[in-house]
Structures are given as C-alpha cells and as structure tokens.
Amino acid sequence: MxxxxxxxxxxxxxxxxxxxxxxxxxxxxxxxxxxxxxxxxxxxxxxxxxxxxxxxxxxxxxxxxxxxxxxxxxxxxxxxxxxxxxxxxxxxxxxxxxxxxxxxxxxxxxxxxxxxxxxxxxxxxxxxxxVPDSIPDNEATMVEPFTIAANICSQLNPGPLDTALVYGAGPMGLTSIQALRGVYGVKEIIVADRIDERLAMAELNGADRVINNTNIDLKSWLEEKGIRPTVIIDAACHPAILPEAISLASPAARIGIMGFSSDPCVISQQGITSKELSIFSSRLNSNRFPQVISWMTEKKVxxxxxxxxxxxxxxxxxxxxxxxxxxxxxxxxxxxx
Structure with a gap:
C-alpha cells in the first residue's frame, strides 16, 4: 500500500x-x-x-x-x-x-x-x-474538523441570548462560526482576522460582522458599537488574545481557547473574577463524532x-x-x- x-x-x-x-x-x-x-x-x-x-x-x-x-x-x-x-x-x-x-x-x-x-x-x-449515504464523501471527510467546534461549544454552551466574538477565520474559526449559527442559534457573530479574504469566508459561513484588526483597535471598535461579547472563541491562538478577550468580555461571559502557543501571556485575576468569567480550553474531541454526523444529516452545518x-x-x-x-x-x- x-x-x-x-x-x-x-x-x-x-x-x-x-x-x-x-x-x-x-x-x-x-x-x-x-x-x-x-x-x-x-x-x-x-x-x-x-x-x-x-x-x-x-x-x-x-x-x-x-x-x-x-x-x-x-x-x-x-x-x-x-x-x-x-x-x-x-x-x-x-x-x-x-x-x-x-x-x-x-x-x-x-x-x-x-x-x-x-x-x-x-x-x-x-x-x-x-456515515449515512445522505452525506457525500467530501463532506464526510470534514466530520473531524467540525468535532473540534463541537467540543469547544459543548463547554461554552452558547445560545440565542449570546453575542459571540470569534478570533481567527481559519478552518477552526469557520467551523465554530457554522456551529454557533446553524446549531446553537446565537444572536450575533462577530469575527476578527487580519486577512480580508478570510473575513469574506467568515461572512459566507455565517458571520454577521467582520473586522480586520490589523490596524484597528478591536476594543474601541466594539465599544463604539456598544457590543460586549458574551461568548468568545480564540481560534487564532496568539498569546496576546486571551488578555484582550478578558478585557472585552461581558460580565458572566465564557471564553474558549481552541489551540495553544508555547509563549507565555500575562492575565489579570481581577479582570476574570470581577466579571466572574469562565475560561475553557479544548483539545481534539470527546466522543463528538455522532453529534457532528447528526448535524450534517440535519443540514445544520x-x-x-x-x-x-x-x-x-x-x-x-x-x-x-x-x-x-x-x-x-x-x-x-x-x-x-
């Protein structure tokens, strides 16, 4: 072979x-x-x-x-x-x-x-x-990437009351956007990335608003629009993102980290406890294959x-x-x- x-x-x-x-x-x-x-x-x-x-x-x-x-x-x-x-x-x-x-x-x-x-x-x-016959071969090959989104969403428990901010419009971010929109029905999805073409993909996959934060301060942009995210997904995994996400998050928000960097980051305990934020990390998937196959069968993604x-x-x-x-x-x- x-x-x-x-x-x-x-x-x-x-x-x-x-x-x-x-x-x-x-x-x-x-x-x-x-x-x-x-x-x-x-x-x-x-x-x-x-x-x-x-x-x-x-x-x-x-x-x-x-x-x-x-x-x-x-x-x-x-x-x-x-x-x-x-x-x-x-x-x-x-x-x-x-x-x-x-x-x-x-x-x-x-x-x-x-x-x-x-x-x-x-x-x-x-x-x-x-995999049921209703799922074409190419789409079946995509089950595993969507289990990564299923795993973090199972911890964040998003819903219709939530405004979501997703950092990164690569494959992990895009699968998460589709899950937030098609499965969990969150109120609004905002996506930040530094590549305009990736942001266009984010819109195609269900994002309501996109921002290229290469030269725009994301915190100021959100404050100007009166937005305080209640669910934040870090699908870019740069060490600067978690401290920023803590500062941007609404009280009682949930933050999910989908990957890792070996570089350290400095975070404020006060920033977390004053808003009683919940921070989750996610690795691979925990028996999420049947769940994602069901999503695909029901055309939710x-x-x-x-x-x-x-x-x-x-x-x-x-x-x-x-x-x-x-x-x-x-x-x-x-x-x-």
Missing part, C-alpha cells in the same frame, strides 16, 4: 508499505479521502513535540471498512466510515468522566500512531463511525463551504504548499486516494 510518510522533519515521501492487517478489536479502512490540517504541517516541519518519526500523518479521513480483526462483527465490512483520531485507554480518570481526548495514555492517530494519509489504515472498531482545493494524493507536496502558503484563498484541502 502507498503511504505518505514524514521520514524526518522536512522530508516527506510516498512510500510502499506492507498492507496493514487489523488486530483484535480493530477494523481496516480503505481510505477514499483525507483532509490536510495545520497539525499535519507542524509534524512535517518538525514543530510538534509529540510526533515520532517516521510517521504517516493525517487524522481527518473517510473510507470504507474492508477487513475486521478478531472480535469485530464481519457485517461491518463495507460500511462507509470516518475515523475518530482519539485513541484512549478507557479506564483513567479523564476517560471515566467522559473526556477521553485528554486520556492519561492518549494516542492520536497521525501523531502518536500512523494516520490516514495512506491507502489503508487500521484503528479500534469503536473509532470507526458510520455546510461543510462543503470550507473545501477549497482537492488533489490526488500523489500531489501531496503541492497540496501542502498551497495549504501552508495561500491563506487568502485556501481553507480546507482534500487528498484523494
């Missing part, structure tokens, strides 16, 4: 590997398509401290089950499925309270174990979620709006280059196997 492998940071190869066979409790998926994520680029560039090399990358993938291991019902062969990249132990404290995404023994497909940028992949049977490019997997280097360099026009890139 052909697999896209990062041999060492900066060295990507399409190599021939032996066909993988599912172990007990596993299924094998014949991959049809896979999405490129920023974390794939980070592994390629050597910026992910958790990745071990060589590594087959890719954690957003869709295909069909073509083999099962011992203990898995053979009737599953042929199922259309997407793979949850979170592989957890099931018995540690986080797992016992429904948060397998921060399992004490967490393995992430495409990071700690080989991923979906391959013609075939094996994974635990419980991680392969059936439109994943096709995020897909801007498609390439055969043999052109992965060009696909990665476009994803990494063309932030004005590129959102989600799919590889076809």
């Amino acid at each position: 052909k697999s896209i492998t990062i041999q060492t940071p900066g060295k990507l190869e399409i190599e021939e590997r032996p066909l993988v066979n599912p172990q007990a409790g596993e299924v094998r998926i014949k991959v049809s398509s896979a999405g490129i994520c920023g974390s794939d680029v980070h592994i390629y560039r050597g910026h992910n401290p958790f990745a071990k090399y060589p590594r087959v990358i890719g954690h957003e993938f869709f295909g069909h089950i073509d083999a099962v291991g011992e203990g898995v019902d053979a009737s599953r062969i042929g199922e259309r499925v997407v793979g949850d990249p979170v592989v957890s132990c099931g018995h540690c404290y986080p797992c016992s309270v429904g948060r397998p995404n921060v399992c004490a023994e967490l393995q992430v497909i495409g990071v700690h174990r080989d991923g979906g940028f391959s013609e075939f992949i094996t994974l635990p049977a419980k991680n392969a979620h059936v 439109q994943p096709e709006k995020l897909i801007t490019h498609q390439y055969p997997y043999t052109e992965v280097l060009e696909a990665m280059k476009i994803f990494e360099e063309d932030q004005k026009h590129c959102c989600k890139v799919l590889l076809k196997f």
Whole structure:
C-alpha cells in the first residue's frame, strides 16, 4: 500500500508499505479521502513535540471498512466510515468522566500512531463511525474538523441570548462560526482576522460582522458599537488574545481557547473574577463524532463551504504548499486516494 510518510522533519515521501492487517478489536479502512490540517504541517516541519518519526500523518479521513480483526462483527465490512483520531485507554480518570481526548495514555492517530494519509489504515472498531449515504464523501471527510467546534461549544454552551466574538477565520474559526449559527442559534457573530479574504469566508459561513484588526483597535471598535461579547472563541491562538478577550468580555461571559502557543501571556485575576468569567480550553474531541454526523444529516452545518482545493494524493507536496502558503484563498484541502 502507498503511504505518505514524514521520514524526518522536512522530508516527506510516498512510500510502499506492507498492507496493514487489523488486530483484535480493530477494523481496516480503505481510505477514499483525507483532509490536510495545520497539525499535519507542524509534524512535517518538525514543530510538534509529540510526533515520532517516521510517521504517516493525517487524522481527518473517510473510507470504507474492508477487513475486521478478531472480535469485530464481519457485517461491518463495507460500511462507509470516518475515523475518530482519539485513541484512549478507557479506564483513567479523564476517560471515566467522559473526556477521553485528554486520556492519561492518549494516542492520536497521525501523531502518536500512523494516520490516514495512506491507502489503508487500521484503528479500534469503536473509532470507526458510520456515515449515512445522505452525506457525500467530501463532506464526510470534514466530520473531524467540525468535532473540534463541537467540543469547544459543548463547554461554552452558547445560545440565542449570546453575542459571540470569534478570533481567527481559519478552518477552526469557520467551523465554530457554522456551529454557533446553524446549531446553537446565537444572536450575533462577530469575527476578527487580519486577512480580508478570510473575513469574506467568515461572512459566507455565517458571520454577521467582520473586522480586520490589523490596524484597528478591536476594543474601541466594539465599544463604539456598544457590543460586549458574551461568548468568545480564540481560534487564532496568539498569546496576546486571551488578555484582550478578558478585557472585552461581558460580565458572566465564557471564553474558549481552541489551540495553544508555547509563549507565555500575562492575565489579570481581577479582570476574570470581577466579571466572574469562565475560561475553557479544548483539545481534539470527546466522543463528538455522532453529534457532528447528526448535524450534517440535519443540514445544520455546510461543510462543503470550507473545501477549497482537492488533489490526488500523489500531489501531496503541492497540496501542502498551497495549504501552508495561500491563506487568502485556501481553507480546507482534500487528498484523494
């Protein structure tokens, strides 16, 4: 089988590997398509401290089950499925309270174990979620990115009374905008980014107002319009954002952090406690695949709006280059196997 492998940071190869066979409790998926994520680029560039090399990358993938291991019902062969990249132990404290995404023994497909940028992949049977025929293949490949939005929204609990501010109109921000609009029905969505073309994407995906905060002070802009956000999502993850979000937030607001920077930031305890703010962090997803598949089945989100490019997997280097360099026009890139 052909697999896209990062041999060492900066060295990507399409190599021939032996066909993988599912172990007990596993299924094998014949991959049809896979999405490129920023974390794939980070592994390629050597910026992910958790990745071990060589590594087959890719954690957003869709295909069909073509083999099962011992203990898995053979009737599953042929199922259309997407793979949850979170592989957890099931018995540690986080797992016992429904948060397998921060399992004490967490393995992430495409990071700690080989991923979906391959013609075939094996994974635990419980991680392969059936996709109904009403969801087209390309949209099915987008389930995993929307689980990231589902995970942070499950903590923020947005609703019709909320005014939301989203920092960043990349894939994480756009999936969050769609969820806030189509699933949770928030009153108003404001998006801040420094690329006008990304802000246009935000409007296409449901934003009510957008602001390019390259040279405009966001705090002054909001105050001028009498806006105090009650839900703030940081999908840009720069260390300057959290202190600013605390200052902008309404009393009793909720702030969600979707990623991380290793650089420190300085925040005021008084700014948090005086308004009794709630601050949440989010990593990967905690069993959100069924939820997102339901969203897509009910047409509450439109994943096709995020897909801007498609390439055969043999052109992965060009696909990665476009994803990494063309932030004005590129959102989600799919590889076809």
